[in-house]
Amino acid sequence: MLPRRTLIGSLLLALVAGCTSSGGGGGDLPAGSELVTKAAAGMKSVTSTHFLIKVDGELPGVPVKDAxxxxxxxxxxxGRAKIDQFGQLIEVEYVLVGQDLHFKGPTGGFTKLPAALAGQVYDPTAILDPDKGVARVLAEARDAKTVSSADGVSVxxxxxxxxxVAGLVPGIDSDVASTFTVREDKLEKALFELPSGAKVTVELTDFNKPVTVTPPA
Incomplete structure (x- = not known):
């Protein structure tokens, strides 16, 4: 038989462990549906952002590997982008303003093309488009589940x-498993994992900082 002091100590440890477990469990996490709804509303008010896009794997008809x-x-x-052209990565610069897309390859100067051609490669302005960008992706997300939440950042x-999702990331032909990192009412990172194994990551920073775009000289 355990000494009385040892028995009491064991009971206290078990009680503390039980309280700690229940206090840190999933029941205390904010609802995923509420988080994505709040972030969807917040992203609709964003006037500008810095973005980083990475493609791991192959997306049909999308030559961009990162931008x-x-x-x-x-x-x-x-900004700039790396494009797969006949199996080789080529880095380009671009300026999209008004009705024009200014495009500069590894050599030579800028070439002016119709802005509509941006969609044939990848149109980054879709990110803030309320009808097809991150705001709509968040608003239409299904079965949202919070996996972690600390210091104002939730996953x-x-x-x-x-x-x-095809409005934001072209080349997708099936529903996509997604992971969103949100801080308060803004989306900081979105990871889309396709059934083919390809992954697309979109990271956003510097919200609402002035962005002025002028045609290159």
């Missing part, structure tokens, strides 16, 4: 219907 730049809600953007898993 980084700045954009505003008026549909203007500037939520969900499924996004293919017709919704």
């Amino acid at each position: 980084e730049g700045d954009l505003n809600a008026e549909g203007e953007s500037k 939520v898993t969900a499924t996004v219907p293919r017709d919704i």
Whole structure:
């Protein structure tokens, strides 16, 4: 038989462990549906952002492997991208302003093309488009579940219907398992994992900082 002092100590340890377990469990996490709804509303008010896009694997019809730049809600953007051209990665610069896409390859200067051609490669301005960008992706996410939440940052898993996510990430032909990292009412990171094994990551920073885009000289 255990001494009385040892028995009491064991009971106290068990009680403390039980309280700690229940206090840190999933029941205390904010609801995933509430988090993505709040972030969807918050992203609709974003006027500008810095973005980073990475593609791991193959997306049908999408040659972009990664891109980084700045954009505003008026549909203007500037930055750089790496494009797969005949099996080789080529880094390009771009300026999207007004009705024009200014495009510069590894050599030579900028070439001016119709802005509509941006969609044939990847149109980053879709990110802040309320009808097809991150705000709609968040609003239409299904089965949202919070997996962690601390210091104002929450990670939520969900499924996004293919017709919704395709507005943001072209080349997708099925529903997508997604992981969202949100801080307060803003989306900081979205990870889309396709059934084929390909992954697309979108990271957003510098919300609402002034972004001015002018045509290159």
